[in-house]
Amino acid sequence: MYRFLFVLTFLLPFIAKGQSTEGKLTVKTTGYERVKxxxxxxxxxxxxxxxxxxxKAFRKAKEELKGAEHYFYFDGLPQGNYAIIVVHDENENGLADTNWIGIPKESIGISNYPKIGRPEYEMAKISLEEAESKELNIVVDKVF
Known part of the structure; x- marks a missing residue:
């Protein structure tokens, strides 16, 4: 009996890890005019x-652009709906620069979104199911 409990105690963390309910999201970004x-x-x-x-973003990251493609990896994501915005911050000021009426001056990309009008969550959302791994491609482009 003690052997059984010892083995069960040892194996339980490995069994639980294999049944993770958290999802993973890989985001490939392309379309950069300049690698800068x-x-x-x-x-x-x-x-x-x-x-x-x-x-209010659930997760955010900032990385140096080193090539025509850039990848972001998010893991440990709970099941649910998400929307993504990508900004090519060419001047490295940490902001999404806009003109006086709020139109982005730098290239942006939005999940599932056409390049027309102000982004709405319902159009940009993606769904991540329990323990799902999903890959997404977002093209960054100038709005105007």
């Missing part, structure tokens, strides 16, 4: 804060 500056990515879980309130 940084890439900012904002992952929103739900529509709260999307698209403009960067402080």
């Amino acid at each position: 500056g940084d890439v900012l990515i904002l992952l929103f879980k739900g529509e709260d804060g999307f698209p403009g309130d960067h402080e």
Whole structure:
């Protein structure tokens, strides 16, 4: 009996790890005009804060752009709906620069989104099921 409990105690963490309910998301970004500056990515879980309130992003990252393609990896994501915004921050100021009426001056990309009008969460959202791994390609482009 003690051997059984010892073996069960030893194996339980490995069994539980194999049954993770968290998802993974790989985001490939392309379309950069110049390989210069940084890439900012904002992952929103739900529509709260999307698209403009960067402080309400569920996860965010900033990395130096080193090639025509750039990858971001998010793991440990709970099941649910997400929307993504990618900004090519060429001047490396950490912001999505806009003109006086709010139109982005730097290249941007949005999950599932056509390049027309203000981004709406319902059009940009992607669904991540329990323990799902998903790959997504986002093309960054100038709005105008």
